[in-house]
Amino acid sequence: MxxxxxxxxxxxxxxxxxxxxxxxxxxxxxxxGAPPSRNRKPGFPSLLRIIVNQQVSVPAGKAIWERLETGLGWVTPKAVLEKSDDDLRAFGLSRGKGRYAKKLAQAVMDGGL
Missing domain, CATH: 4.10.910 (30s ribosomal protein s13; domain 2)
Incomplete structure (x- = not known):
């Protein structure tokens, strides 16, 4: 299974x-009917996507995620940490979500996740 x-x-x-x-x-x-399953592949991109999609509409979350993917190239902890707070805001992340994204990225890089 x-x-x-x-x-x-x-x-x-x-x-x-x-x-x-x-x-x-x-x-x-x-x-x-039953709600759709929201299973995601394990890993950093899925966790980051959960942060991005919190408290925004589905279309807004999708647009932010697309800008983030385009701006980062590859959605990796290293790519997030290399971007400035202003870069992350330009992709559509709030200050808070930008901080969470960087803390998540750092935790993955440090081996905590």
Whole structure:
């Protein structure tokens, strides 16, 4: 069983448990269907993308991510750390997200993640 298979099994089991405990969730699931899985490949780009997409609309997150990919070339910890705070802001990251991106990149470079 792959990691994705395990995640989907866990996701499905979680939905089933919620349906069994809450009639409102059961009705919503019946009407709207299951939410899409948001499994991502493990690694720095996926973690950074989670930061980028927090508290922004899907189209805004996509646009910021595309500018980030273009500006960095390769989405790597080294590439993020080589950019200035102003560069990251020009790609669309807020000051806070820029700080988080650099802290994440440094943690990966230091072997903490």
């Amino acid at each position: 792959t990691g994705h298979d395990r995640a989907m099994t866990s996701f499905d089991a979680g939905l089933k448990a919620l349906v069994e405990k809450n009639a409102d969730i059961a009705r919503a699931l019946k009407l709207a």
